[in-house]
Amino acid sequence: MQSKTMNNKKTNIHAPIVEALKKAYDNPTYQFHIPGHTKGLGTLSDFRNLIGKKAMCLDTTDEFDNLGTLTPATGPIKEAQELAAKAFGAKRTFFLLNGSTIGNLAIAMGLTKKGQKVIVNRNCHRSILTGLIISGAEPLWILPEKFSQWGLWGNIKAEDVEKLLNENDDVSMVWITNPTYEGVVSDVKAISEICKKHNVPLIVDEAHGCLWNFNSKLPETSLKLGADIVVHSLHKTGGSMSQSSMLHIAEDSKINADDVERALMLLHTTSPSLLLLASLDASRANLQSDKGQRQLDRAIKNAKYLRSEIDKMEHIHQLKSDFGFKTDVTKIFIKADGLSGKRLESILEIDFGIEVESASDEGLLLLSNIGNKRSDFEYLAECLHKIDEHNYQDIYYLENKKHMPMLTPIIKKNLREAYFSEKEIIPKEQAVGRLSGEVVAECPPGISILLPGELITPEHLPYLTDYETIEVLKN
Numbered sequence: 001m002q003s004k005t006m007n008n009k010k011t012n013i014h015a016p017i018v019e020a021l022k023k024a025y026d027n028p029t030y031q032f033h034i035p036g037h038t039k040g041l042g043t044l045s046d047f048r049n050l051i052g053k054k055a056m057c058l059d060t061t062d063e064f065d066n067l068g069t070l071t072p073a074t075g076p077i078k079e080a081q082e083l084a085a086k087a088f089g090a091k092r093t094f095f096l097l098n099g100s101t102i103g104n105l106a107i108a109m110g111l112t113k114k115g116q117k118v119i120v121n122r123n124c125h126r127s128i129l130t131g132l133i134i135s136g137a138e139p140l141w142i143l144p145e146k147f148s149q150w151g152l153w154g155n156i157k158a159e160d161v162e163k164l165l166n167e168n169d170d171v172s173m174v175w176i177t178n179p180t181y182e183g184v185v186s187d188v189k190a191i192s193e194i195c196k197k198h199n200v201p202l203i204v205d206e207a208h209g210c211l212w213n214f215n216s217k218l219p220e221t222s223l224k225l226g227a228d229i230v231v232h233s234l235h236k237t238g239g240s241m242s243q244s245s246m247l248h249i250a251e252d253s254k255i256n257a258d259d260v261e262r263a264l265m266l267l268h269t270t271s272p273s274l275l276l277l278a279s280l281d282a283s284r285a286n287l288q289s290d291k292g293q294r295q296l297d298r299a300i301k302n303a304k305y306l307r308s309e310i311d312k313m314e315h316i317h318q319l320k321s322d323f324g325f326k327t328d329v330t331k332i333f334i335k336a337d338g339l340s341g342k343r344l345e346s347i348l349e350i351d352f353g354i355e356v357e358s359a360s361d362e363g364l365l366l367l368s369n370i371g372n373k374r375s376d377f378e379y380l381a382e383c384l385h386k387i388d389e390h391n392y393q394d395i396y397y398l399e400n401k402k403h404m405p406m407l408t409p410i411i412k413k414n415l416r417e418a419y420f421s422e423k424e425i426i427p428k429e430q431a432v433g434r435l436s437g438e439v440v441a442e443c444p445p446g447i448s449i450l451l452p453g454e455l456i457t458p459e460h461l462p463y464l465t466d467y468e469t470i471e472v473l474k475n
């Protein structure tokens with residue numbers, strides 16, 4: 001299978017979609033099919049020039065030019081999915097367009113039913129909640145530990161999963177997020193052993209951990225720790241294009257992959273972008289290549305370098321794995337004395353031209369990516385040293401708005417029932433005491449502030465400063 005050589009002569013890395021797309025590009029046909037921009041001629045020339053003629057020529061969808069189909073997977077797309085399954089250590093891998101969001105929706109739709117109980121961590125991504133609203137499964141919430149000093153959620157405790165499983169003998173699955181957006185890692189092995197003991201499948205939203213299987217210095221992927229399904233946002237840190245993700249079914253899972261595939265077929269676009277699919281194929285191939293291995297190694301070294309520089313600073317601190325849980329070294333969460341995370345973010349952006357991954361009330365998140373150079377980190381460290389030495393406290397930024405929801409929900413009505421109840425839109429000032437009718441979540445990280453059926457309290461208001469009105473359930 002690994003006969004063709006892409007841009008990595010040593011390891012003979014094979015990327016079937018990339019190769020098929022190149023062949024189609026090199027052998028153009030007269031095109032009387034979608035996409036109607038016909039190799040970019042039917043669009044604004046400024047746009048075509050901006051992204052390049054070649055990119056427009058390559059923007060095609062499945063079924064044409066022997067490129068295969070996504071659902072069901074055929075041709076180069078099928079082969080690429082099989083290669084990805086092998087690379088990630090899965091029995092089956094599905095390529096996802098519309099990100100891990102669609103993976104989570106398909107899991108909920110394909111594997112849960114109305115009224116079934118699902119154990120979920122409350123700080124999950126909103127796509128899981130949307131999935132549960134669609135399927136009508138009933139979430140049994142786990143509230144991970146809160147690290148208020150850092151404004152962060154901690155890991156999911158195996159004991160909490162076990163307690164809920166002991167209290168409820170009709171749980172249909174356990175669905176956890178690992179790692180958190182900021183890289184906090186849970187003990188998935190212990191959780192999976194508990195799930196196996198109770199004969200309940202374990203699903204892991206590993207959206208932020210797609211690199212783990214490619215370097216032993218990173219945490220172990222849940223696919224190797226007993227999870228049944230793992231979802232990866234390759235576009236986040238794996239090097240593929242935005243919106244492209246993967247869903248993996250573990251080797252020894254009893255889950256019926258066809259149930260997931262059927263749900264994906266219902267949810268996916270019928271015009272998948274070959275560019276996005278090729279980028280998934282390319283990112284898997286790159287991560288397996290010598291070059292990709294070096295890039296990942298460099299990302300880890302760069303992260304360690306930055307961390308060692310931060311250790312020298314007096315007023316800037318970093319989240320480390322000595323807080324009682326493991327972390328992913330490439331996700332660097334920092335905070336500065338006297339500055340909110342948002343203020344630190346704006347100093348980096350305005351004064352130094354640095355864009356960070358995200359900022360919250362307490363701190364901000366920096367990613368050490370496979371595409372970053374050492375010089376990027378040298379510049380970042382230099383700027384952080386300048387901030388550390390400069391007394392910014394005199395312009396301490398008073399934030400009215402809060403960003404990372406850390407509240408304990410007061411649930412008054414079932415999620416789906418509330419979502420489909422009669423609702424009204426009222427001024428935010430009148431919202432306290434009413435039940436939310438909508439999912440309120442700020443992205444990133446897409447963790448919910450309020451869910452349908454939850455009581456709105458004064459503590460929610462600092463998270464709602466951008467809202468003039470809010471949808472609530474009719475009394």
Ligand SMILES: Cc1ncc(COP(=O)(O)O)c(C=O)c1O
Nearest residue numbers: 098099100101125205207233446
């Ligand atoms: C934990 C988690 N799961 C799922 C998603 C959705 O991923 P995507 O943007 O690939 O749809 C996100 C996005 O931020 C996330 O943080």
